[in-house]
Amino acid sequence: MQRIRSHLTYANVMATLAAFVVLIGGTAYAANQLAKNSIGKKQLKAKSVTTAKIKKNAVTTGKIKGNAVTAAKVRAASLTDAELSGAVPFTRVVEELRGSTTVALPSEPGMKFTIYPISGAYTQEAGRTDLYVGYADVTIAPACTDPQVLAFLTIDPTNPGELSMLDIGSIAGIGIFQETGNISTSARINIGPFPGGGSRFAPTGPTSRNLVLAVKSVCSAGDGVTVTDAGIDVIGIK
Amino acid sequence: MITRLASAIRPRLTYATVVASLTAFVVLAGGAAIAAKQLAKNSVGAKQLKKSAVTTAKIKKNAVTTAKIRNGAVTSAKVKDGSLGAAAFQVAGSAYSHIVFSTAGAGAVAVGESATAVPLASSTYTQRAGENDFFYGAADVAFGPTCEAEREVTLYLLVDAPNPAAPTIADIVAGGSFRDQKGDVPSKRVSLGPFEANSVRFEPDVDTPHTLTLVALGDCKSGSGITASNPTVVVTGVR
Numbered sequence: 001m002q003r004i005r006s007h008l009t010y011a012n013v014m015a016t017l018a019a020f021v022v023l024i025g026g027t028a029y030a031a032n033q034l035a036k037n038s039i040g041k042k043q044l045k046a047k048s049v050t051t052a053k054i055k056k057n058a059v060t061t062g063k064i065k066g067n068a069v070t071a072a073k074v075r076a077a078s079l080t081d082a083e084l085s086g087a088v089p090f091t092r093v094v095e096e097l098r099g100s101t102t103v104a105l106p107s108e109p110g111m112k113f114t115i116y117p118i119s120g121a122y123t124q125e126a127g128r129t130d131l132y133v134g135y136a137d138v139t140i141a142p143a144c145t146d147p148q149v150l151a152f153l154t155i156d157p158t159n160p161g162e163l164s165m166l167d168i169g170s171i172a173g174i175g176i177f178q179e180t181g182n183i184s185t186s187a188r189i190n191i192g193p194f195p196g197g198g199s200r201f202a203p204t205g206p207t208s209r210n211l212v213l214a215v216k217s218v219c220s221a222g223d224g225v226t227v228t229d230a231g232i233d234v235i236g237i238k
Numbered sequence: 239m240i241t242r243l244a245s246a247i248r249p250r251l252t253y254a255t256v257v258a259s260l261t262a263f264v265v266l267a268g269g270a271a272i273a274a275k276q277l278a279k280n281s282v283g284a285k286q287l288k289k290s291a292v293t294t295a296k297i298k299k300n301a302v303t304t305a306k307i308r309n310g311a312v313t314s315a316k317v318k319d320g321s322l323g324a325a326a327f328q329v330a331g332s333a334y335s336h337i338v339f340s341t342a343g344a345g346a347v348a349v350g351e352s353a354t355a356v357p358l359a360s361s362t363y364t365q366r367a368g369e370n371d372f373f374y375g376a377a378d379v380a381f382g383p384t385c386e387a388e389r390e391v392t393l394y395l396l397v398d399a400p401n402p403a404a405p406t407i408a409d410i411v412a413g414g415s416f417r418d419q420k421g422d423v424p425s426k427r428v429s430l431g432p433f434e435a436n437s438v439r440f441e442p443d444v445d446t447p448h449t450l451t452l453v454a455l456g457d458c459k460s461g462s463g464i465t466a467s468n469p470t471v472v473v474t475g476v477r
Binding site: 233 | 282284286287294297299300301302309311312319323327332407438441
Protein backbone atom coordinates (compact mmCIF):
# COMPACT_ATOMS: atom_id res chain seq x y z
CA MET A 1 0.00 0.00 0.00
CA GLN A 2 2.80 2.28 0.98
CA ARG A 3 4.57 1.30 -2.21
CA ILE A 4 1.53 2.29 -4.31
CA ARG A 5 1.11 5.54 -2.40
CA SER A 6 4.70 6.46 -3.15
CA HIS A 7 3.85 6.28 -6.93
CA LEU A 8 0.68 8.40 -6.69
CA THR A 9 2.31 11.39 -8.19
CA TYR A 10 0.43 14.06 -10.13
CA ALA A 11 1.96 12.82 -13.38
CA ASN A 12 0.89 9.20 -12.81
CA VAL A 13 -2.68 10.10 -11.94
CA MET A 14 -3.06 12.41 -14.93
CA ALA A 15 -1.53 9.88 -17.31
CA THR A 16 -3.93 7.16 -16.10
CA LEU A 17 -6.93 9.48 -16.42
CA ALA A 18 -5.88 10.49 -19.92
CA ALA A 19 -5.54 6.87 -21.01
CA PHE A 20 -8.98 6.08 -19.52
CA VAL A 21 -10.64 8.97 -21.30
CA VAL A 22 -9.10 8.05 -24.64
CA LEU A 23 -9.70 4.32 -24.50
CA ILE A 24 -13.18 4.24 -22.94
CA GLY A 25 -14.79 7.52 -23.90
CA GLY A 26 -12.72 8.49 -26.86
CA THR A 27 -14.82 6.63 -29.37
CA ALA A 28 -18.06 8.38 -28.54
CA TYR A 29 -16.28 11.69 -28.29
CA ALA A 30 -14.82 11.25 -31.76
CA ALA A 31 -18.18 10.27 -33.28
CA ASN A 32 -20.03 13.22 -31.85
CA GLN A 33 -17.46 15.60 -33.06
CA LEU A 34 -17.20 14.46 -36.72
CA ALA A 35 -16.28 17.48 -38.70
CA LYS A 36 -18.58 19.00 -41.30
CA ASN A 37 -18.28 17.33 -44.71
CA SER A 38 -16.04 14.66 -43.23
CA ILE A 39 -18.07 11.68 -44.55
CA GLY A 40 -17.56 11.17 -48.24
CA LYS A 41 -18.56 8.36 -50.56
CA LYS A 42 -15.47 6.43 -49.49
CA GLN A 43 -16.65 6.38 -45.91
CA LEU A 44 -20.18 5.21 -46.78
CA LYS A 45 -20.75 1.52 -47.16
CA ALA A 46 -22.59 0.29 -50.25
CA LYS A 47 -26.38 0.15 -49.66
CA SER A 48 -25.98 1.88 -46.34
CA VAL A 49 -28.49 4.61 -47.24
CA THR A 50 -31.85 3.05 -46.43
CA THR A 51 -35.33 4.57 -46.71
CA ALA A 52 -35.31 5.84 -43.16
CA LYS A 53 -32.11 7.75 -43.77
CA ILE A 54 -33.53 9.75 -46.67
CA LYS A 55 -35.37 12.91 -45.71
CA LYS A 56 -38.92 13.41 -46.98
CA ASN A 57 -38.97 15.21 -50.37
CA ALA A 58 -35.18 15.05 -50.50
CA VAL A 59 -35.14 13.40 -53.91
CA THR A 60 -35.53 16.25 -56.36
CA THR A 61 -35.53 16.22 -60.17
CA GLY A 62 -31.79 16.64 -60.40
CA LYS A 63 -31.21 13.61 -58.23
CA ILE A 64 -33.17 11.26 -60.49
CA LYS A 65 -31.25 9.85 -63.41
CA GLY A 66 -32.83 10.31 -66.84
CA ASN A 67 -34.98 7.31 -67.88
CA ALA A 68 -34.72 5.89 -64.36
CA VAL A 69 -38.48 5.87 -63.88
CA THR A 70 -40.00 2.88 -65.64
CA ALA A 71 -43.55 1.49 -65.61
CA ALA A 72 -42.71 -0.81 -62.70
CA LYS A 73 -41.82 2.22 -60.58
CA VAL A 74 -45.12 3.99 -61.26
CA ARG A 75 -48.02 3.02 -59.04
CA ALA A 76 -50.72 1.30 -61.09
CA ALA A 77 -53.58 3.61 -62.13
CA SER A 78 -51.95 6.56 -60.39
CA LEU A 79 -51.37 8.87 -63.36
CA THR A 80 -54.23 11.13 -64.44
CA ASP A 81 -54.83 13.44 -67.38
CA ALA A 82 -53.25 16.24 -65.35
CA GLU A 83 -49.82 14.65 -65.74
CA LEU A 84 -50.13 14.43 -69.51
CA SER A 85 -49.07 17.29 -71.71
CA GLY A 86 -51.56 18.88 -74.12
CA ALA A 87 -49.66 17.29 -76.96
CA VAL A 88 -50.78 13.77 -76.07
CA PRO A 89 -52.14 12.29 -79.29
CA PHE A 90 -55.39 10.97 -77.91
CA THR A 91 -59.00 11.81 -78.75
CA ARG A 92 -60.71 14.36 -76.53
CA VAL A 93 -63.03 17.36 -76.54
CA VAL A 94 -61.05 20.42 -77.60
CA GLU A 95 -63.79 23.06 -77.92
CA GLU A 96 -67.12 23.51 -76.17
CA LEU A 97 -69.47 26.00 -77.81
CA ARG A 98 -72.74 26.75 -76.08
CA GLY A 99 -75.89 28.84 -76.47
CA SER A 100 -78.76 29.45 -74.08
CA THR A 101 -81.09 31.73 -76.00
CA THR A 102 -84.72 30.70 -76.35
CA VAL A 103 -85.62 30.62 -80.03
CA ALA A 104 -89.05 29.73 -81.43
CA LEU A 105 -89.03 27.66 -84.61
CA PRO A 106 -91.78 28.37 -87.11
CA SER A 107 -93.35 25.25 -88.52
CA GLU A 108 -92.63 25.29 -92.22
CA PRO A 109 -91.84 22.64 -94.78
CA GLY A 110 -88.96 22.95 -97.20
CA MET A 111 -85.37 23.73 -96.37
CA LYS A 112 -85.74 26.99 -94.50
CA PHE A 113 -83.83 26.88 -91.23
CA THR A 114 -83.55 29.04 -88.18
CA ILE A 115 -80.00 29.83 -87.10
CA TYR A 116 -79.59 29.14 -83.41
CA PRO A 117 -77.16 31.66 -81.88
CA ILE A 118 -73.94 30.01 -80.80
CA SER A 119 -70.57 31.67 -80.82
CA GLY A 120 -69.18 29.08 -83.19
CA ALA A 121 -65.82 30.46 -84.28
CA TYR A 122 -62.80 28.36 -83.42
CA THR A 123 -59.44 27.38 -84.86
CA GLN A 124 -58.64 23.84 -85.86
CA GLU A 125 -55.04 23.00 -85.03
CA ALA A 126 -52.70 21.82 -87.74
CA GLY A 127 -52.50 18.05 -87.86
CA ARG A 128 -55.66 17.49 -85.81
CA THR A 129 -58.75 15.84 -87.26
CA ASP A 130 -61.92 17.32 -85.78
CA LEU A 131 -65.22 15.54 -85.27
CA TYR A 132 -68.43 17.35 -84.27
CA VAL A 133 -71.23 16.43 -81.89
CA GLY A 134 -73.92 18.54 -80.33
CA TYR A 135 -77.35 18.83 -78.88
CA ALA A 136 -80.44 20.99 -78.98
CA ASP A 137 -83.01 20.97 -76.20
CA VAL A 138 -86.50 21.70 -77.44
CA THR A 139 -89.91 22.20 -75.91
CA ILE A 140 -92.96 21.14 -77.83
CA ALA A 141 -96.27 22.89 -77.33
CA PRO A 142 -99.45 20.80 -77.20
CA ALA A 143 -100.61 22.67 -80.28
CA CYS A 144 -97.95 20.99 -82.43
CA THR A 145 -99.12 17.64 -83.79
CA ASP A 146 -96.69 15.07 -85.19
CA PRO A 147 -93.65 17.21 -84.40
CA GLN A 148 -90.49 16.80 -86.41
CA VAL A 149 -87.32 18.68 -85.61
CA LEU A 150 -84.21 18.59 -87.77
CA ALA A 151 -80.91 20.05 -86.59
CA PHE A 152 -77.90 20.47 -88.85
CA LEU A 153 -74.51 21.42 -87.56
CA THR A 154 -72.79 23.17 -90.45
CA ILE A 155 -69.27 24.49 -90.98
CA ASP A 156 -68.69 27.66 -92.93
CA PRO A 157 -72.01 27.37 -94.83
CA THR A 158 -72.74 29.80 -97.65
CA ASN A 159 -76.42 30.19 -96.77
CA PRO A 160 -77.27 28.38 -93.52
CA GLY A 161 -80.76 29.91 -93.40
CA GLU A 162 -81.81 28.05 -96.49
CA LEU A 163 -79.69 24.98 -96.96
CA SER A 164 -79.58 23.40 -100.38
CA MET A 165 -77.77 20.50 -101.97
CA LEU A 166 -74.92 22.92 -102.57
CA ASP A 167 -74.44 23.15 -98.83
CA ILE A 168 -74.31 19.43 -98.19
CA GLY A 169 -70.56 19.56 -97.94
CA SER A 170 -70.86 22.01 -95.07
CA ILE A 171 -72.95 19.67 -92.93
CA ALA A 172 -70.91 18.07 -90.17
CA GLY A 173 -73.61 16.90 -87.76
CA ILE A 174 -77.24 15.86 -87.85
CA GLY A 175 -79.93 15.29 -85.23
CA ILE A 176 -83.55 14.33 -85.78
CA PHE A 177 -86.59 14.18 -83.54
CA GLN A 178 -89.94 12.95 -84.73
CA GLU A 179 -93.03 11.76 -83.00
CA THR A 180 -96.50 10.74 -84.03
CA GLY A 181 -99.24 12.60 -82.22
CA ASN A 182 -98.26 14.81 -79.36
CA ILE A 183 -96.60 12.88 -76.57
CA SER A 184 -93.46 14.69 -75.44
CA THR A 185 -93.39 18.22 -74.11
CA SER A 186 -89.62 18.41 -74.30
CA ALA A 187 -86.81 16.48 -75.92
CA ARG A 188 -83.08 16.48 -76.33
CA ILE A 189 -81.95 16.16 -79.92
CA ASN A 190 -78.53 14.51 -80.04
CA ILE A 191 -76.49 15.68 -82.99
CA GLY A 192 -74.04 13.09 -84.24
CA PRO A 193 -71.51 13.12 -87.08
CA PHE A 194 -73.13 13.52 -90.50
CA PRO A 195 -72.53 10.44 -92.68
CA GLY A 196 -69.69 11.19 -95.03
CA GLY A 197 -69.10 14.70 -93.76
CA GLY A 198 -68.88 14.49 -90.00
CA SER A 199 -65.24 15.45 -89.69
CA ARG A 200 -62.69 17.92 -90.92
CA PHE A 201 -59.44 16.16 -91.72
CA ALA A 202 -56.16 17.36 -90.24
CA PRO A 203 -55.24 20.64 -91.95
CA THR A 204 -51.61 21.46 -92.71
CA GLY A 205 -51.88 24.77 -90.88
CA PRO A 206 -54.17 26.29 -88.23
CA THR A 207 -57.57 26.76 -89.85
CA SER A 208 -60.36 29.07 -88.72
CA ARG A 209 -63.80 27.53 -88.75
CA ASN A 210 -67.26 28.89 -88.10
CA LEU A 211 -69.83 26.46 -86.76
CA VAL A 212 -73.47 27.27 -87.39
CA LEU A 213 -76.40 25.39 -85.90
CA ALA A 214 -79.37 25.38 -88.26
CA VAL A 215 -82.67 24.07 -86.85
CA LYS A 216 -86.14 23.65 -88.28
CA SER A 217 -89.43 22.14 -87.19
CA VAL A 218 -92.50 20.87 -88.90
CA CYS A 219 -95.85 20.11 -87.28
CA SER A 220 -98.54 18.40 -89.32
CA ALA A 221 -100.92 20.77 -87.58
CA GLY A 222 -100.29 23.72 -85.32
CA ASP A 223 -97.02 25.21 -84.20
CA GLY A 224 -94.91 25.61 -81.10
CA VAL A 225 -91.42 24.06 -81.13
CA THR A 226 -88.86 26.14 -79.26
CA VAL A 227 -85.13 25.62 -78.80
CA THR A 228 -84.17 26.49 -75.22
CA ASP A 229 -80.47 25.77 -75.33
CA ALA A 230 -77.92 24.04 -77.51
CA GLY A 231 -74.26 23.17 -77.66
CA ILE A 232 -71.49 21.82 -79.83
CA ASP A 233 -68.42 19.85 -78.81
CA VAL A 234 -65.45 19.64 -81.12
CA ILE A 235 -63.61 16.36 -80.61
CA GLY A 236 -60.00 16.48 -81.68
CA ILE A 237 -58.14 13.39 -82.86
CA LYS A 238 -54.36 13.38 -83.16
CA MET B 239 27.33 2.19 -26.42
CA ILE B 240 23.89 0.50 -26.21
CA THR B 241 24.37 -0.18 -22.51
CA ARG B 242 25.15 3.51 -21.93
CA LEU B 243 22.00 4.60 -23.86
CA ALA B 244 19.77 2.13 -21.94
CA SER B 245 21.07 3.28 -18.60
CA ALA B 246 20.41 6.88 -19.68
CA ILE B 247 16.78 6.12 -20.63
CA ARG B 248 15.90 3.79 -17.74
CA PRO B 249 15.66 6.53 -15.05
CA ARG B 250 12.97 8.23 -17.22
CA LEU B 251 10.90 5.04 -17.71
CA THR B 252 8.42 5.90 -15.02
CA TYR B 253 4.82 4.63 -14.96
CA ALA B 254 3.51 8.03 -16.01
CA THR B 255 5.83 8.29 -18.98
CA VAL B 256 4.97 4.85 -20.31
CA VAL B 257 1.16 5.28 -19.96
CA ALA B 258 1.26 8.76 -21.47
CA SER B 259 3.34 7.56 -24.38
CA LEU B 260 1.02 4.61 -25.03
CA THR B 261 -2.00 6.90 -24.89
CA ALA B 262 -0.42 9.29 -27.34
CA PHE B 263 0.40 6.38 -29.65
CA VAL B 264 -3.14 5.01 -29.53
CA VAL B 265 -4.66 8.41 -30.18
CA LEU B 266 -2.31 9.41 -32.96
CA ALA B 267 -1.88 6.09 -34.76
CA GLY B 268 -5.00 4.08 -34.26
CA GLY B 269 -7.52 6.41 -32.72
CA ALA B 270 -9.02 7.67 -35.92
CA ALA B 271 -9.48 4.20 -37.34
CA ILE B 272 -11.05 2.92 -34.15
CA ALA B 273 -13.35 5.91 -34.00
CA ALA B 274 -14.46 5.44 -37.61
CA LYS B 275 -15.37 1.80 -36.99
CA GLN B 276 -17.18 2.57 -33.80
CA LEU B 277 -19.28 5.64 -34.88
CA ALA B 278 -22.20 6.01 -32.54
CA LYS B 279 -25.74 5.39 -33.78
CA ASN B 280 -27.23 8.35 -35.70
CA SER B 281 -24.00 10.29 -35.34
CA VAL B 282 -23.58 10.96 -39.07
CA GLY B 283 -26.05 13.62 -40.07
CA ALA B 284 -26.51 15.87 -43.06
CA LYS B 285 -23.73 18.16 -41.83
CA GLN B 286 -21.17 15.40 -41.72
CA LEU B 287 -21.98 14.17 -45.24
CA LYS B 288 -19.95 15.66 -48.04
CA LYS B 289 -21.81 16.96 -51.08
CA SER B 290 -22.57 14.12 -53.51
CA ALA B 291 -21.34 11.58 -50.97
CA VAL B 292 -24.50 9.49 -51.37
CA THR B 293 -23.92 7.83 -54.71
CA THR B 294 -26.16 5.28 -56.38
CA ALA B 295 -24.21 2.37 -54.93
CA LYS B 296 -24.68 3.68 -51.40
CA ILE B 297 -28.48 3.68 -51.68
CA LYS B 298 -30.18 0.47 -50.71
CA LYS B 299 -32.41 -1.15 -53.34
CA ASN B 300 -35.97 0.30 -53.24
CA ALA B 301 -34.94 2.78 -50.55
CA VAL B 302 -36.30 5.77 -52.47
CA THR B 303 -40.02 5.57 -51.72
CA THR B 304 -42.82 7.94 -52.75
CA ALA B 305 -42.49 10.18 -49.71
CA LYS B 306 -38.81 10.76 -50.42
CA ILE B 307 -39.48 12.12 -53.89
CA ARG B 308 -40.36 15.81 -54.02
CA ASN B 309 -43.67 16.55 -55.73
CA GLY B 310 -43.16 17.31 -59.40
CA ALA B 311 -39.64 15.90 -59.39
CA VAL B 312 -40.41 13.13 -61.85
CA THR B 313 -40.39 14.91 -65.19
CA SER B 314 -40.62 13.53 -68.70
CA ALA B 315 -36.85 13.16 -68.97
CA LYS B 316 -36.83 10.94 -65.90
CA VAL B 317 -39.38 8.54 -67.34
CA LYS B 318 -38.01 5.91 -69.63
CA ASP B 319 -39.36 6.40 -73.16
CA GLY B 320 -42.07 3.94 -74.08
CA SER B 321 -42.16 2.44 -70.62
CA LEU B 322 -45.55 3.59 -69.36
CA GLY B 323 -48.52 1.48 -70.33
CA ALA B 324 -52.24 1.78 -69.70
CA ALA B 325 -51.81 0.17 -66.28
CA ALA B 326 -50.09 3.30 -65.01
CA PHE B 327 -53.03 5.54 -65.89
CA GLN B 328 -56.39 6.13 -64.28
CA VAL B 329 -58.17 5.30 -67.50
CA ALA B 330 -61.62 5.38 -65.91
CA GLY B 331 -61.30 9.05 -65.03
CA SER B 332 -59.62 10.15 -68.22
CA ALA B 333 -61.10 12.76 -70.54
CA TYR B 334 -59.48 11.01 -73.47
CA SER B 335 -61.58 8.70 -75.57
CA HIS B 336 -61.73 5.23 -74.13
CA ILE B 337 -64.14 2.35 -73.72
CA VAL B 338 -66.50 3.08 -70.84
CA PHE B 339 -68.75 0.07 -71.18
CA SER B 340 -68.76 -3.21 -73.02
CA THR B 341 -70.98 -6.23 -73.01
CA ALA B 342 -71.55 -9.36 -75.04
CA GLY B 343 -74.06 -12.15 -75.49
CA ALA B 344 -74.03 -15.74 -76.58
CA GLY B 345 -77.22 -17.50 -77.63
CA ALA B 346 -78.51 -17.44 -81.18
CA VAL B 347 -81.93 -15.94 -81.90
CA ALA B 348 -84.14 -16.40 -84.93
CA VAL B 349 -84.44 -13.22 -86.96
CA GLY B 350 -87.50 -12.25 -88.94
CA GLU B 351 -88.94 -9.22 -90.65
CA SER B 352 -89.78 -7.45 -87.40
CA ALA B 353 -87.22 -6.23 -84.89
CA THR B 354 -86.03 -9.06 -82.64
CA ALA B 355 -83.87 -8.46 -79.59
CA VAL B 356 -80.47 -10.15 -79.57
CA PRO B 357 -79.86 -10.70 -75.84
CA LEU B 358 -76.91 -8.92 -74.22
CA ALA B 359 -75.33 -10.14 -70.99
CA SER B 360 -75.66 -6.65 -69.51
CA SER B 361 -77.97 -4.11 -71.02
CA THR B 362 -77.68 -1.13 -68.68
CA TYR B 363 -74.85 1.29 -68.08
CA THR B 364 -74.44 4.81 -66.73
CA GLN B 365 -73.19 7.68 -68.88
CA ARG B 366 -71.05 10.02 -66.82
CA ALA B 367 -71.88 13.69 -66.54
CA GLY B 368 -70.00 15.71 -69.15
CA GLU B 369 -69.15 12.69 -71.29
CA ASN B 370 -70.09 12.22 -74.96
CA ASP B 371 -70.82 8.57 -75.70
CA PHE B 372 -70.44 6.76 -79.02
CA PHE B 373 -71.68 3.26 -79.73
CA TYR B 374 -70.25 0.35 -81.67
CA GLY B 375 -70.95 -3.33 -81.89
CA ALA B 376 -71.04 -6.51 -83.90
CA ALA B 377 -72.95 -9.77 -84.18
CA ASP B 378 -72.68 -13.00 -86.15
CA VAL B 379 -75.49 -13.57 -88.61
CA ALA B 380 -76.17 -16.83 -90.41
CA PHE B 381 -78.51 -17.71 -93.27
CA GLY B 382 -80.06 -21.17 -93.16
CA PRO B 383 -80.25 -23.31 -96.33
CA THR B 384 -83.96 -22.60 -96.74
CA CYS B 385 -83.42 -18.84 -96.76
CA GLU B 386 -83.06 -18.01 -100.43
CA ALA B 387 -81.05 -15.10 -101.80
CA GLU B 388 -81.31 -12.29 -102.17
CA ARG B 389 -81.22 -12.19 -98.37
CA GLU B 390 -80.21 -9.55 -95.86
CA VAL B 391 -79.90 -8.67 -92.19
CA THR B 392 -79.92 -5.28 -90.48
CA LEU B 393 -78.81 -4.70 -86.90
CA TYR B 394 -79.67 -1.65 -84.82
CA LEU B 395 -78.40 -0.70 -81.40
CA LEU B 396 -81.04 1.23 -79.48
CA VAL B 397 -80.66 3.46 -76.45
CA ASP B 398 -83.58 3.88 -74.05
CA ALA B 399 -86.07 2.80 -76.69
CA PRO B 400 -89.62 2.95 -75.26
CA ASN B 401 -90.64 0.20 -77.66
CA PRO B 402 -87.67 -1.78 -79.04
CA ALA B 403 -89.95 -3.80 -81.28
CA ALA B 404 -90.77 -0.63 -83.21
CA PRO B 405 -87.70 1.61 -82.93
CA THR B 406 -87.75 5.22 -84.08
CA ILE B 407 -84.81 7.09 -85.57
CA ALA B 408 -84.22 8.84 -82.24
CA ASP B 409 -83.68 5.47 -80.55
CA ILE B 410 -80.98 4.22 -82.92
CA VAL B 411 -77.36 5.05 -82.14
CA ALA B 412 -75.57 2.46 -84.27
CA GLY B 413 -76.43 0.32 -87.22
CA GLY B 414 -75.02 -2.23 -89.61
CA SER B 415 -76.32 -4.46 -92.36
CA PHE B 416 -75.31 -7.20 -94.75
CA ARG B 417 -76.87 -8.29 -98.01
CA ASP B 418 -76.05 -11.63 -99.63
CA GLN B 419 -77.10 -11.25 -103.24
CA LYS B 420 -76.00 -14.59 -104.65
CA GLY B 421 -76.62 -16.83 -101.67
CA ASP B 422 -72.96 -17.79 -101.33
CA VAL B 423 -72.25 -16.25 -97.94
CA PRO B 424 -73.88 -18.46 -95.29
CA SER B 425 -72.57 -16.46 -92.34
CA LYS B 426 -71.03 -13.07 -91.64
CA ARG B 427 -69.85 -10.98 -88.73
CA VAL B 428 -71.73 -7.69 -89.12
CA SER B 429 -70.31 -4.56 -87.54
CA LEU B 430 -72.37 -1.68 -86.17
CA GLY B 431 -71.11 1.87 -86.41
CA PRO B 432 -72.56 5.32 -85.71
CA PHE B 433 -76.01 5.66 -87.25
CA GLU B 434 -77.15 8.28 -89.73
CA ALA B 435 -78.38 10.73 -87.12
CA ASN B 436 -78.45 10.97 -83.35
CA SER B 437 -75.50 8.57 -83.15
CA VAL B 438 -74.07 10.24 -80.08
CA ARG B 439 -75.48 10.74 -76.65
CA PHE B 440 -74.36 14.26 -75.87
CA GLU B 441 -72.84 14.99 -72.50
CA PRO B 442 -75.52 15.00 -69.79
CA ASP B 443 -75.40 17.37 -66.82
CA VAL B 444 -75.58 14.46 -64.37
CA ASP B 445 -74.72 10.76 -64.46
CA THR B 446 -77.44 9.20 -66.60
CA PRO B 447 -78.40 5.51 -66.76
CA HIS B 448 -79.16 4.03 -70.17
CA THR B 449 -80.67 0.81 -71.43
CA LEU B 450 -79.16 -0.73 -74.55
CA THR B 451 -81.05 -3.05 -76.84
CA LEU B 452 -79.62 -4.77 -79.90
CA VAL B 453 -82.25 -5.69 -82.43
CA ALA B 454 -82.03 -7.56 -85.72
CA LEU B 455 -84.30 -7.61 -88.75
CA GLY B 456 -83.88 -10.00 -91.65
CA ASP B 457 -85.41 -10.92 -94.94
CA CYS B 458 -85.10 -13.82 -97.37
CA LYS B 459 -86.43 -13.80 -100.95
CA SER B 460 -88.30 -16.89 -99.87
CA GLY B 461 -88.13 -19.21 -96.91
CA SER B 462 -86.62 -18.41 -93.53
CA GLY B 463 -83.78 -19.39 -91.24
CA ILE B 464 -81.78 -16.30 -90.33
CA THR B 465 -80.08 -16.26 -86.93
CA ALA B 466 -78.05 -13.71 -84.99
CA SER B 467 -75.60 -14.66 -82.24
CA ASN B 468 -72.49 -13.62 -80.27
CA PRO B 469 -73.31 -9.91 -80.07
CA THR B 470 -70.78 -7.46 -78.71
CA VAL B 471 -71.48 -3.84 -77.77
CA VAL B 472 -68.91 -1.21 -76.86
CA VAL B 473 -69.51 2.34 -75.65
CA THR B 474 -66.68 4.85 -75.95
CA GLY B 475 -66.72 8.04 -73.93
CA VAL B 476 -64.90 11.29 -74.61
CA ARG B 477 -64.87 14.50 -72.59
